[in-house]
Amino acid sequence: MIPATEGHAHHVPPGREGHAHHVPPGRPLPQHMRAVVASRPGGPEVLTMTRRALPQPARGEALVRVVAAGVNRADLMQRAGDYPGAAAVADLGLEVSGVVVAAGPDVADDLLGREVCALLPGGGYAEYVAVRAAHLAPVPAGVSTVDAGGLMEAAATVWSNLYMPGKPEPGSWLLVHGGASGIGATAVQLAAAHGVRVATTVGSPDKARFVEELGADLVIDHRRQDFADELRDRGIRPAVVLDIVGADYLQRNLRVLDRGGRLVVIGHQSGSKAPIDLEPLLRNNLTLTGSGLRMRPDHEKDQIIADLVRHVWPLYESGAIVPTTHAALPLERAAEAHRLLEQSHHRGKVLLLADPGLPPTPES
Numbered sequence: 001m002i003p004a005t006e007g008h009a010h011h012v013p014p015g016r017e018g019h020a021h022h023v024p025p026g027r028p029l030p031q032h033m034r035a036v037v038a039s040r041p042g043g044p045e046v047l048t049m050t051r052r053a054l055p056q057p058a059r060g061e062a063l064v065r066v067v068a069a070g071v072n073r074a075d076l077m078q079r080a081g082d083y084p085g086a087a088a089v090a091d092l093g094l095e096v097s098g099v100v101v102a103a104g105p106d107v108a109d110d111l112l113g114r115e116v117c118a119l120l121p122g123g124g125y126a127e128y129v130a131v132r133a134a135h136l137a138p139v140p141a142g143v144s145t146v147d148a149g150g151l152m153e154a155a156a157t158v159w160s161n162l163y164m165p166g167k168p169e170p171g172s173w174l175l176v177h178g179g180a181s182g183i184g185a186t187a188v189q190l191a192a193a194h195g196v197r198v199a200t201t202v203g204s205p206d207k208a209r210f211v212e213e214l215g216a217d218l219v220i221d222h223r224r225q226d227f228a229d230e231l232r233d234r235g236i237r238p239a240v241v242l243d244i245v246g247a248d249y250l251q252r253n254l255r256v257l258d259r260g261g262r263l264v265v266i267g268h269q270s271g272s273k274a275p276i277d278l279e280p281l282l283r284n285n286l287t288l289t290g291s292g293l294r295m296r297p298d299h300e301k302d303q304i305i306a307d308l309v310r311h312v313w314p315l316y317e318s319g320a321i322v323p324t325t326h327a328a329l330p331l332e333r334a335a336e337a338h339r340l341l342e343q344s345h346h347r348g349k350v351l352l353l354a355d356p357g358l359p360p361t362p363e364s
């Protein structure tokens with residue numbers, strides 16, 4: 001949610017409803033735009049650049065000229081035709097940053113020209129995207145508009161799963177699996193900024209160094225070490241586990257939790273089905289939960305984004321947490337961006353640049 005400027009609300013008075021969408025004076029909007037789509041379900045090679053009609057902002061929506069779009073692991077599943085509840089396989093892209101260039105019939109003009117981040121159900125791999133106005137947030141002061149393209153999906157997922165149901169207490173331990181992922185890098189930093197002690201799993205020494213710099217207290221290389229043994233040997237009992245691995249880790253995640261602990265499953269990269277021994281739940285009064293951001297109803301996302309602006313954006317603005325852009329590639333190199341995520345050598349976020357005026361940054 002974008003805080004309205006003084007004296008303005010986002011929804012115009014009833015008399016203005018139904019008017020055609022308004023655009024600012026200056027650069028005229030094109031009728032068509034470039035977008036990356038998956039031509040059919042398949043590997044990265046199915047991603048192609050196409051020309052599409054410019055989206056029109058409907059009631060309650062704003063049109064954003066995209067500067068950068070975040071690439072998320074869910075995009076890879078959607079491209080492969082393997083994401084339940086996703087938009088059409090063609091409409092990839094769950095988050096962008098950019099500038100508001102037009103507003104729908106009932107959306108106030110004061111959004112026009114604002115630099116924003118946006119959470120989307122799809123369609124972000126494009127030069128323009130129409131967004132529910134309540135799913136916009138300002139670019140945090142001090143964060144570049146490019147880096148802002150990778151903030152929303154991870155921040156919304158981490159905040160809604162770790163902090164909205166009841167936050168981990170300062171001094172308690174949080175176990176984050178995949179700490180160098182886009183999601184993990186946000187979770188590690190946010191928890192560390194709140195005084196929570198963070199243990200995290202990663203798959204390589206360079207990822208270990210990366211998460212240490214982000215504030216992790218204990219780093220476990222899951223290719224060489226068993227995280228449950230490592231925690232037990234140090235007497236660490238996490239209050240919360242944030243899991244993206246699923247089946248392979250389910251029983252060990254339950255076993256390591258402290259009494260009253262919470263296992264939050266937000267991904268299942270090793271599979272979604274596993275036998276479960278319920279005994280640890282009873283013995284330790286555990287909670288097993290999870291959620292999928294894209295599947296949440298709009299009113300829940302409205303609340304999550306309002307919370308982010310209030311509680312998380314100030315942490316970006318003070319530098320307590322930072323964006324973690326690993327690479328930013330032009331839109332036409334979307335297939336390469338997907339391969340980067342598939343190979344999993346990246347640390348943090350991979351972005352696509354939609355604005356041809358901006359030079360690409362090389363992969364670091």
Ligand SMILES: NC(=O)c1ccc[n+]([C@@H]2O[C@H](COP(=O)([O-])OP(=O)(O)OC[C@H]3O[C@@H](n4cnc5c(N)ncnc54)[C@H](OP(=O)(O)O)[C@@H]3O)[C@@H](O)[C@H]2O)c1
Nearest residue numbers: 072073157178180181182183203244266267291292293344
């Ligand atoms: N539920 C939701 O609302 C929601 C929203 C966004 C994302 N997610 C999920 O969150 C996960 C991360 O998403 P992302 O976009 O940030 O992806 P990403 O950057 O591609 O990260 C995937 C990570 O998983 C790690 N990993 C793979 N196997 C592992 C294992 N056995 N143990 C520990 N880590 C392992 C990889 O590291 P190594 O290769 O080094 O092991 C990599 O860092 C995905 O599963 C995604 O579906 C869920």
